[in-house]
Amino acid sequence: MAAGVGIDPISQFQIKPIIGLRPFGLDLSFSNASLFMVFAVGVISAIMIYGSSQRAVVPGRLQSLAEITYEFVASTVTGVMGREGMKFFPLVFSLFMFVLTANLLGMIPGSFTVTSHIIVTTGLAVLVISVVLIYGIAKHGSHFFGLFVPSGAPAWLIPFMVLIEVVSFASRPISLALRLFGNMLAGHIGLKVFGGFVVMLTAQVSIFTVLAPLPMILAIALTALEFLVAFLQAYVFAILACVYLNDALHPGH
Amino acid sequence: MPVRSSRFVRQGLAGFVASVLTAPLVVSAAGAATPSLSGEKAAFPPFDVTTFAGQLFWLAITFGALYWLMSTIALPRVGAILDERATTIARDLDNAAQMQAKAEATALAYETALTEARKNAQGIAQAARDTSTKASDARRHTVEGELAAKLAQAEATIAATKTSAMTNVRGLGSEVAVAIVTKLTGQTPSATEASEAVDQVLARG
Secondary structure, X not given: XXXXXXXXXXXXXXXXXXXXXXXXXXXXXXXXXXXHHHHHHHHHHHHHHHOOOOOOOOOOHHHHHHHHHHHHHHHHHHHHHOHHHHHHHHHHHHHHHHHHHHHHHHOOOOOOXXXXXXXXXXXXXXXXXXXXXXXXXXXXXXXXXXXXXXXXOOHHHHHHHHHHHHHHHHHHHXXXXXXXXHHHXXXXXXXXXXXXXXXXXXXXXXXXHHHOHHHHHHHHHHHHHHHHHHHHHHHXXXXXXXXXXXXXXXXXX | OOOOOOHXXXXXXXXXXXXXXXXXXXXXXXXXXXXXXXXXXXXXXHHOXXXXXXHHHHHHHHHHHHHHHHHHHHHHHHHHHHHHHHHHHHHHHHHHHHHHHHXXXXXXXXXXXXXXXXXXXXHHHHHXXXXXXXXHHHHHHHHHHHHHHHXXXXXXXXXXXXXXXXXXXXXXXXXXXXXXXXXXXXXXXXXXXXXXXXXXXXXXX
C-alpha cells in the first residue's frame, strides 16, 4: 500500500493487532498474521474435511483436490522415507499444506503473507528439527548420534568430520527457515516495488509515463513467478522435512 | 495407506508447543532489552522482536489445530476413500477377468461340442453310405446271378432246339433225296444209302 506517490514495500509486512491480548505482560494479540493463519487452516480444512465428506467413489471437484494433495504428499513421503515414513505423513502434510496455503493466500492483493515473517518459518523449522531429534533419540537412543560420525573415515579425521556434521545439522533449521522467509519476503517486496513504479510513472503525466508499461509487464511476470515460488517453496520445505525426518528413521550414514 | 500419527510425532508436537509457550518469555525479555533494531524508525516488521511472541503463540495454536484436524479427521478419511476405491477397482477387475475366463471356457466347450457333432455326423453319414452300398451290391449280385442262370437256361434251350432242328433237317433231306432219286431213276435207294449221301454232302457242305 503505497502512501501517496512513494513506494512503501514494507508496510505489507506490518503486524496489526486486531484483538488485544496481553497476559503476563506478553503481547499475544490476535493480529492480521494470526487471522491469516486461521484463514489457512480454514481453507485447508474446507478442502480436506468438507471436500472428503461425501466419501464418493467417483469424486467431485473438491474431493479430487483433496485426493490429489493427499496422494502428492504421500508419494513424496514414501519416495524419500519409504513405507515406514508414513508415520510422519500427517506432519509433512500439515507442513506442506500450511506453507502452501499461507503462500497462496499471500498472493491475494492486500492480504498478509504469514510465511514472510522469519519467526513463523523458524517456528516450523524448529518443529521439524525437534521432531527429528526427539524421535531419533527416543527410537535409536545414543545410536542416533551415529548420524554425526561418518563411517569409513580415518580415525584422526573423525573429530573434524563430527564437527562438520554437527554444524551442518545445526544449520538445517536455519536454512529451512531462511529459505522460505527470504523467498516470500523478496518476492513480495519485488512485486510492491514494480507496482510502485507503475504508480509513480502514471501519477504525474510526463514523458516518462510512456515507460509505465515496462514495470507493469515485469510486475505481471513476477506475479506468475511468485505463484510458482509459492508452490515450489512449500514443496521444498516439505521434501527437506522428509529428508531430515528420514535421518531420524535411519540414522546410519 | 494407514495414517496414524506416531507417539513420537505427538511428543515432538507437544515439545514444540511447550517450547513455543515458553519462548515468548525469552523473546519478550530480549525485546525489552532491544526495543527496535533500526533505532528511531519503526523496526522492519519481520525483524520486530515484539511481535514474535504473539506470532509464535498463534502459530502454535493454528498449526496444532491443523495437525489435529488432518491427523484425526481428514487424512484417515481420504486414505479410506482411496483404499476403498482401490479395492473396488481391483474387485471389479477380478470379476471382469473371471467373467471373461468363463466366457472363453464356454466358447471353447461350444467349439469342441461343435467339432464332435460334426465328426459324429460325418461318421453317421459314412455308415449310412456304406450300408446302402453294401445292400445295393448284394441285390445286384443276386439279380446278376438270376440273370446268368436264366441266360444259361435259355442258351441250353436254344442248343437243344438247334440239334433237334438239325436232325429233322437231315431226316427231311434224306427223304427228299430218296424221292428225287426215285423220280429220276425209278429205282428206290435204301434209306441208309440216302442218309449216307446226305451226310457226305453235309460234311462237304
